[in-house]
Amino acid sequence: MTYKVAVVGATGAVGRELLRILAERDFPASEVAALASARSAGQKVSFGDKKILTVQNLETFDFTDWDIALFSPGAAISALHAPRAAAAGCIVIDNTSHFRMEPDVPLVVPEVNPEALRKARRNIIANPNCSTAQLVLALKPLHDLFRIQRVVVSTYQAVSGAGKEGMDELFAQTKGSFVGDAPRISQFTKQIAFNVIPHIDKFMPDGATKEEWKMAVETRKILDPDIRLTATCVRVPVFIGHSEAVNIAFESKIDLKAAREALRAAPGIILRDEREDGGYVTPIECVGEDATYISRLRIDETVENGLALWCVSDNLRKGAALNAVQIAETLISMGLVHHS
Structure with missing residues (x-):
């Protein structure tokens, strides 16, 4: 069986990645529509190596008879058009933050909580x-073994998390630094080239940023409402690939060998933990890869039942486009897509 798939936000970084991944994974699509704003309508985008799609206007697009819509256009646009698509009978998989914490909308990483899809x-x-x-990919197998009490995570997030404009700003500032140009700052609060910025998204009343809040509440919704999590989210001058230093406190005593075996067997994870120079994975090595890489696994002696690890993933793939396509694949395999 094949399905009609719409990609919303098709001209953006994640939208283009969605189209690329649909083609790479030979998704069972009988038809693919590329959708974006009126100003982008008429542009051409690639779908696989050979096919070119003409971008259509999202505002006038009729979702009737379309089976799946992969949304990545920005939260305000999803808020307006995702319910319209859903009301037409199309299953919406939304990459924006707008619906994540709504109680009747599942928040899903297929390797972690696929059964939540039945609650859509x-x-x-x-x-x-x-x-x-x-x-949560890294936490899930460890939580199943030892039960997580608390997580402390520091992130090192690539500029692509801020979209194409963020990547362009890093490129322009880096290039300009070699010819003496003053850095032009528009996407970030401070210069990003040769710098790190401990600020992603808006500040909240308690001093945390919204990005840090998201990590805490989303982890609890996906994995376990009793997990306590504190995050410090930092933007770094890397184009693609988010990194995280993670410290975990568990209820029960850690068996490092069992932890390694659980991570090695977990879907979506590659464990590369060699205690030697270069025996770990860095962001530049994960670009274009589907897996989330775990390295630097070790006991944390500063807390009872503590474990530390390093986690790296391509944020445009598993962090966005790949996960959305995997959700669609899982819906199909579970028989939850009702063919129009």
């Missing part, structure tokens, strides 16, 4: 924040 009452399913997606 509104035809809308949410994709988690990119930094959360890779984190």
